[in-house]
Each structure stands twice: as structure tokens, then as C-alpha cells.
Amino acid sequence: MLNTTPYTSDSNPGARPLIIAPGLFGSARNWNAIAKRLSADRPVIALDMRNHGDSFWDDDHSYQAMAGDIAEVIEANGGVADVLGHSMGGKAAMTLALTQPQLVAHLIVADIAPENYDHGDNHSALIEAMQGMDISDLTSRSAADERLGEQVFDPGTRAFLLQSLVLRDGPPRWKFNLAALKANMDDILGWPEALEGKQYDGPTLFLSGADSHYVRPEMHDRIRGFFPQARFEEIDNAGHWLHAEKPREFEADVARFLDSTS
Numbered sequence: 001m002l003n004t005t006p007y008t009s010d011s012n013p014g015a016r017p018l019i020i021a022p023g024l025f026g027s028a029r030n031w032n033a034i035a036k037r038l039s040a041d042r043p044v045i046a047l048d049m050r051n052h053g054d055s056f057w058d059d060d061h062s063y064q065a066m067a068g069d070i071a072e073v074i075e076a077n078g079g080v081a082d083v084l085g086h087s088m089g090g091k092a093a094m095t096l097a098l099t100q101p102q103l104v105a106h107l108i109v110a111d112i113a114p115e116n117y118d119h120g121d122n123h124s125a126l127i128e129a130m131q132g133m134d135i136s137d138l139t140s141r142s143a144a145d146e147r148l149g150e151q152v153f154d155p156g157t158r159a160f161l162l163q164s165l166v167l168r169d170g171p172p173r174w175k176f177n178l179a180a181l182k183a184n185m186d187d188i189l190g191w192p193e194a195l196e197g198k199q200y201d202g203p204t205l206f207l208s209g210a211d212s213h214y215v216r217p218e219m220h221d222r223i224r225g226f227f228p229q230a231r232f233e234e235i236d237n238a239g240h241w242l243h244a245e246k247p248r249e250f251e252a253d254v255a256r257f258l259d260s261t262s
Helices: 028-038 063-075 088-099 120-132 141-148 155-162 178-183 185-189 217-226 247-260
Strands: 004-007 018-021 044-047 081-086 104-110 204-209 230-235
Touching (some): 004 028, 018 028, 028 044, 028 247, 063 081, 063 088, 081 088, 088 104, 104 247, 120 155, 141 155, 178 185, 204 247, 217 230
Parallel strands (some): 018 081, 104 204, 204 230
16 A cells, blocks of 8 residues: 555544645655644545655556546545645546546646646656666755756756655665656546546635646646536635745645535
């Protein structure tokens, strides 16, 4: 089963849990502050997706496989959950809701749509930068940042990736199965054809960054074909990483949706 980080609710420990599925290159650790705050009203379980963090590695990185991983976590934690997924995790959450709707009480999809995207070169370039970077002699985060900066010029992106570089307890290593992620990039950017024609009728929120282009108005009709109850909300002055850029607004929108439809 996936590596999980649970956050217990002091006020409502028996409530239905909220599962958080991070995006590509993300981990449960990235969601720590948000998960803690959302756990004030409900138990929260943040995941390391397969080939990320402390979860297992596997050559199969399909959305069907990732949905099955989330299903295992839900079945081990009461059998029904609210599910929040960002980007790649959002597609995995959508896949789960469309194929095993009985497990998903509420669905929250953060800045992604059931679409095929074409920005794989950007992600593949990051993977190649990490694969090509000599990490064997690194002992400090600053040195790692300087070296990664030779290929990855954006400091925010470097900081995000370096959260998954381990410099202690053995030789330095990335907490990514970079080979599997690179080999599966077309599937990660795509949308499974097998899901066409399926529907999830439960309450669904598509929460996007107003400055992002991942969920555009012209996609709404297609989204409603899969998710008839879909609501659409945007967070001002936020891009694709809306939960990191505007965490308090993100938390408030998630909590409001769950409370209003419970």
C-alpha cells in the first residue's frame, strides 16, 4: 500500500477522512501545513503516490494503477472517503471516482481537467536534469541547489524538487523513480480512453488558479459530461501550484465545499 501520513481530528475523530493525492514530483510532505489545518474538522490522510516519496516503485504508472492505490487506502480507512487530488493526483482521483464511485463521497480536483496535455517536454527536461546531476558527493542543500541550477533555472522549481533529495542516512538519492516517470510521461499527460462515457454523480469541485491555463472555460462542458455535479471555482492571483501560492484561500474553499455538501 502507499505510504501515508495521517492527521487526526481532535474535534471529529470519527468523521469521514479526506484523502490528499499530490501531483507529479509532489509528496505528502508538501501538503503538511494544509493537511494539519484541514484536520481540525476531519481526519486527513496525505499520500505519497507510487514512484514518489516513501511509497513503492513500479514500472506501471498508469492512472488505473494509481486509482487502485488510492482505493486500497480508502478501503483500509473505513471504505468511503472524500478525495482531493492536485494535477496528476487529480487525474488519479477522477479515475477512481469514475471507476469505483462507491468509495468517493466528495471529489475535489485541483487545477487539472480530464484532458490530454502537451507540455511533456518541460517535465521530461526536469527528469533529465535530475538524472544527469551528480549527487554522489553532495552534503548540503545549498550545494545541491547550485548544481541543479545549472539545468533548472527557476529557484521555486528547484526548491520544490530538492524537497525530495535525501542527503542523510546513506548515499544521496532522489525519492523519485525517475526512469518510470520518464517512461510513463505520455500516460501522465494523457487521459485514459477507457474512461470515456463514464460518470461520477457525486458532489465535485474543480478548484483552479485564476492565472493557470490547465482548466479553461471551454473545457467545462466536457468536464460536466464526466461529473454532472461539477462546480468551478478559481483562486485569484494563483497559478497551477495554487495550494502552495494561496494556501489559506485553498483551505477555505476546500472546507467550505465539504461542509456545504456533507
